[in-house]
Amino acid sequence: MLQVTGLSKDFGGKPALRNVSFQVEKGEIHGLLGHNGAGKSTTLGVILGMVEPDQGEAFIGGISVQKKHSAALRQAGAIFESPSFYEYLSGWENLRILVSYSGRFNAKETRAVVEKVGLTKAIDAKVRTYSHGMRQRLALAQALVPEPEILLLDEPTDGLDPEGIKWFRDFILGLRKERGTTVLFNSHLLAEVEQMCDRVTILKEGKLVHAGKIGDLQGDTHIYQAEFEPWAEAAAFLELNGVQILGRGRVALPPEADPAILIAALVGLGVRVSAFAPIRRSLEDLYLEITTQASPTR
């Protein structure tokens, strides 16, 4: 659904993106992560045609944004962090103006979306009277008319209260379930990304340092939580079999080791095994591990 290939961009001689390529499959919720200045917003800018890349291209539904801007963006809706509306106009007037840029304004469709995002009562009020949460709902409404194939979300939950964040998450997940909408989700809130996204792309200093499924990454661990009795005897046996003891209750298995065989051997030795389970790393652990490593080489 979305593909970026070899994106490079300098701002005043300072590289913002260096040969970044990744793709987002149809119906997928994809997280775009990275520190401030990692190149996330620039990537989003290129995808939306707001930033002209020095090299590379972005494709939405197979159409090049750089070559056929309008045709490509016809399939997309976007939300930005702190969306700026025309404060002196009502929510409805804002929608009318923004939607008209995409083609004919359809009042019925727009009203249905307004209802869906829960803004019906406030839609005729001036935007200057809106709370942050209401602005985000209005931003969501404008992005959903006309119905997009892909939603590009730039820090959409920043500044929202926990209820607002949950509402937003449920809404996006519901959208994917109902319509199969593809989502590119740029956020600092790793817990949100972990709950919503199927795959993540991590940028560091303008380079892609990681791309993959969250589940695969978290499952790709050899660290186990273990509770043995007696611990010392079990630890000695495991060390003889190449297992690294990380501390009481934590062991790291060599990649070739089969946990089932080790447990059977321990039980055979008379060790009581009350717990033995892989420790799944959180996305935060993974993110920090990747982004605090040495500068990217890819």
Add this chain to the structure above:
Amino acid sequence: MNFLSQLRGELRKLFGRPRTYLGYGVFLLMEAIILIVFKLKGAQKMMRDFVERNGLSFGDAYSSLTVTYWMMGLSMFFLGSIYFALVAGDIVAKESEDGNLRLVLARPISRLRILILKYAAISIYTITFVLFVGVSGYLMAIAAVGTKGGLWAWSPEMKVFSFFPDSSEGLKRIVMAAGGIGLSMVTLSSIAFMFSCFKIKPASAAVATLSVLFVDLVLQRFPFFAPYSEYFVTWRMSCWVYLLENTISWPKIASSYVFLGGLNITLFLIGYVAFRLRDVKT
């Protein structure tokens, strides 16, 4: 149809701003001040002396049409230039500064079309605003001076001195002059529009526009440049006064508006190139 709907949106944005109406209020105040000056005995004596020295009757020359002519000319010269520079300087730069542009550019619309819409909106705004100043000035002048009398127009810089004793002919000419001022002011708005397309603050676009006009006006007054006056923008912008000559010289007027039209297109294209090449960060 779609273009009209988008243009309607642009106009709604422009006319929805509270400061737009502040501008209308300020112009009405300016017109009222000019009207008060015309009612002062000292000012009337000066005008009487001048008019009668030139063989006209003060009773015929001192009329609502004449007052409207001076109101339009003076208010546009002193206030119009600043006001249009501010409004047109805002048209792209303010949206960029406020972040509205991100939401617009995220839609499937080309930058060229966005600028065409904005330029059309600012041109319509400029012309209708001048017409508003003309109509409101005329109505205020009628209330203060009455409907009797003709139209006396004088512009020493453009070498125009004319008198229309017939009030209907005078009214026709003043309507034509209002349209002419509107077209001339579109050039001012075009300069501000061009600056607005650059990555600058809205106020900077307005200041840059006024600087261009000021330098143009000052240079035009240098004796050295006297033979080249027709190459100055402000001189061409004053060509609306020719619509008030007793015998209208259409070729003279057309050449000025063709010059201004060409300049407007050039300014638009420079603005477009600047806007097209700009990166707008999300």
